[in-house]
Amino acid sequence: MVHDAGNLVVHDITATEAKQGTNGYDMQMRFVITAVFMLLPLCAQEKQEKQDKGKRPIPNPTNLKVLKVTTGPEVTQIMRTFTSGLGVQCNFCHVQGNFASDDNPKKEVARHMIEMATEINSKFTDGKMHVTCYTCHRGEPEPKTAPEPRAAQ
Numbered sequence: 422m423v424h425d426a427g428n429l430v431v432h433d434i435t436a437t438e439a440k441q442g443t444n445g446y447d448m449q450m451r452f453v454i455t456a457v458f459m460l461l462p463l464c465a466q467e468k469q470e471k472q473d474k475g476k477r478p479i480p481n482p483t484n485l486k487v488l489k490v491t492t493g494p495e496v497t498q499i500m501r502t503f504t505s506g507l508g509v510q511c512n513f514c515h516v517q518g519n520f521a522s523d524d525n526p527k528k529e530v531a532r533h534m535i536e537m538a539t540e541i542n543s544k545f546t547d548g549k550m551h552v553t554c555y556t557c558h559r560g561e562p563e564p565k566t567a568p569e570p571r572a573a574q
């Protein structure tokens with residue numbers, strides 16, 4: 422991300438500099454500015470690597486049946502929407518220590534839910550994702566079908 426942003430800036434600047442012509446001063450400035458912006462992403466990358474150090478890299482999934490993603494980080498991002506959407510921990514749906522296992526029956530329920538939500542979203546004509554786990558679940562494993570009775574006042 423940071424990398425891309427950095428490269429964009431480099432392009433912008435070299436483009437404007439190019440328009441201004443190429444006398445010696447411009448050339449020198451252009452070199453300095455370009456060098457600075459080329460170094461920025463490197464620093465950012467180093468920082469990112471430091472943050473990731475100590476954590477094991479997220480392995481790519483081996484047992485996906487409905488999700489259409491391929492990398493570990495993509496899966497993790499989706500899984501976070503599940504935990505926050507239902508207000509649960511990972512092992513609500515997963516066998517502790519084995520995410521690929523299908524032994525926890527909630528995982529299969531969740532697969533049906535993913536398909537259901539995908540189908541509902543496909544009925545919206547704008548192609549956007551309007552219905553998420555949270556839309557129904559609101560941070561609870563079992564969605565309410567009716568409002569709570571109002572507390573007596």
Ligand code: HEC
Nearest residue numbers: 482483484485486487488500503511514520521528531532
């Ligand atoms: C609401 C149920 C649910 C919760 C909560 C949940 N997951 Fe999942 N997870 C699934 C389902 C369903 C799949 C399989 C999706 C498929 O078949 O396409 C899956 C797949 C995965 C996979 C891929 C395993 C493989 O090798 O195929 C990983 C890794 C994973 N989950 C990690 C997590 C983590 C980490 C958390 C907690 C942050 C979490 N999950 C929370 C339902 C859940």
Ligand code: HEC
Nearest residue numbers: 503527530531534535538552553554556557558562563564
């Ligand atoms: C259209 C509403 C709706 C959406 C969207 C929805 N769910 Fe559900 N979900 C329900 C209802 C209603 C139940 C309770 C009935 C049942 O268990 O079949 C439920 C139950 C579940 C359960 C079982 C909970 C338990 O206590 O056993 C899991 C797991 C689950 N949903 C996961 C998900 C995930 C993950 C998503 C997002 C991909 C999702 N749901 C999206 C309506 C929804």
